Amino acid sequence: MKTPSPINRSRSAELFEAAKEYFPGGVNSPVRAFKSVGGTPLFIAKGDGAKIWDEDCNEFIDFCCSWGPLIHGHNHPYVFEKIVATLSNGASFGAPTKKENELAAFMLERLPFIDKIRFTSSGTEAVMSALRLARGASGKNKIIKFEGCYHGHVDALLVKAGSGLVTFGTSSSAGVPEAFANETLVLPLNDLAALEACFEANHHDLAAVIIEPIPANNGLILQDLSFLKSLRELCSKFKVFLIFDEVISGFRVAFGGATEYYGITPDIVTYGKIIGGGLPVGAYGARKEIMQFVSPDGPVYQAGTLSGNPVAMAAGLAQLELCAAPGFYADQAEKTNKFVESINDFAAQHNFPMELVSIGSIFWFSFNGKKRIAAAEQIDNDMSAFNFMHHFLLDQGVYFGPSGYEVGFISSAHTQEQLDFAQEKIKEALKAFYNQ
Numbered sequence: 001m002k003t004p005s006p007i008n009r010s011r012s013a014e015l016f017e018a019a020k021e022y023f024p025g026g027v028n029s030p031v032r033a034f035k036s037v038g039g040t041p042l043f044i045a046k047g048d049g050a051k052i053w054d055e056d057c058n059e060f061i062d063f064c065c066s067w068g069p070l071i072h073g074h075n076h077p078y079v080f081e082k083i084v085a086t087l088s089n090g091a092s093f094g095a096p097t098k099k100e101n102e103l104a105a106f107m108l109e110r111l112p113f114i115d116k117i118r119f120t121s122s123g124t125e126a127v128m129s130a131l132r133l134a135r136g137a138s139g140k141n142k143i144i145k146f147e148g149c150y151h152g153h154v155d156a157l158l159v160k161a162g163s164g165l166v167t168f169g170t171s172s173s174a175g176v177p178e179a180f181a182n183e184t185l186v187l188p189l190n191d192l193a194a195l196e197a198c199f200e201a202n203h204h205d206l207a208a209v210i211i212e213p214i215p216a217n218n219g220l221i222l223q224d225l226s227f228l229k230s231l232r233e234l235c236s237k238f239k240v241f242l243i244f245d246e247v248i249s250g251f252r253v254a255f256g257g258a259t260e261y262y263g264i265t266p267d268i269v270t271y272g273k274i275i276g277g278g279l280p281v282g283a284y285g286a287r288k289e290i291m292q293f294v295s296p297d298g299p300v301y302q303a304g305t306l307s308g309n310p311v312a313m314a315a316g317l318a319q320l321e322l323c324a325a326p327g328f329y330a331d332q333a334e335k336t337n338k339f340v341e342s343i344n345d346f347a348a349q350h351n352f353p354m355e356l357v358s359i360g361s362i363f364w365f366s367f368n369g370k371k372r373i374a375a376a377e378q379i380d381n382d383m384s385a386f387n388f389m390h391h392f393l394l395d396q397g398v399y400f401g402p403s404g405y406e407v408g409f410i411s412s413a414h415t416q417e418q419l420d421f422a423q424e425k426i427k428e429a430l431k432a433f434y435n436q
């Protein structure tokens, strides 16, 4: 594992200057701009297995994995072969292809809680469509979401809690009309009393509750199983649709995502990331009684020029075939646990107030003594420890997503040697931060 010295990032810097002329903030998705950690984003030239290289030929072990889709790393030979074979017949037709059937059949056979799915081109689109379906099928309007859960950049969900515990949302982005935000009720995670009170007050006009059953977009905020179970019971009692947004957790913690992992069944589920194999895909699914509301069977309109794109379907199917191998998820979790425990033992020995929180092959650095947090408001705003570590590790050839609120991923491509190397570097980074 070599790290060129002195580290040259001039090509990334030049490209970023040019990009700033083309795109707002120089990027096509905000977190990529390194605003949170500071400094200049790296422009990535290529990836292979668990490694990526930037435009200056620096090499990194990648724990971002494109924010989750690449559960088998970059350019996995089987996924690559399927993409190329499909692409050689043309990229898109806007007509049905058998690739859609193949991916759907593979998923539905293994996801007994849904009868039908609809493919979209992103996770955001899947969530947006799932909300429309919940509203269209129930004839009700309001949605509950939880503070600290991210569901893509859907208008009605770019909403945070206002003051007070049970509250109408206030939009967290300019350009979202207050009238939209008013249809969204925002509650703290893992707070059953607040949830019950909100159901009592609003169930007449409540279409759905949407939650990341494993909240992993604002730290990793693992929920009490009892909270998730109560949520399921309340939704059933009041005939409110429960939507599990499994865009990150689906096919990540188990083939059937958090639904399978926890044994709690939602009414509507959304997927994305892993099911596209690195290409743009999302999906939503439900029982056929619910899915029959979707156009052209029913009145809930939803469409897409590139929906079910054959190349993306082939990439997703290839990844899922690999995921379905016996023992795959147990192996991933074991590999991740070993990595996490070694770092946590080290931090504990040195009294460093940091703990890695993890589930399956997802992990997150919880700093400032905040162990295993259950709600968003418990996260410290001070990200200085993560920011220090991020830059330290970049210099050492270890790449994390550029924000302390983001989780890391371990793929099946990460070798033990690479994990040992990264683990040592993380320990050095912690020592350097806490002993400075």
Ligand SMILES: *Cc1c(COP(=O)(O)O)cnc(C)c1O
Binding pocket: 122, 123, 124, 125, 127, 150, 151, 152, 153, 212, 217, 245, 246, 247, 248, 272, 273, 282
């Ligand atoms: C990433 C993510 C989304 C948005 O998916 P995009 O493909 O980025 O639009 C929605 N929900 C969750 C839980 C996600 O992790």
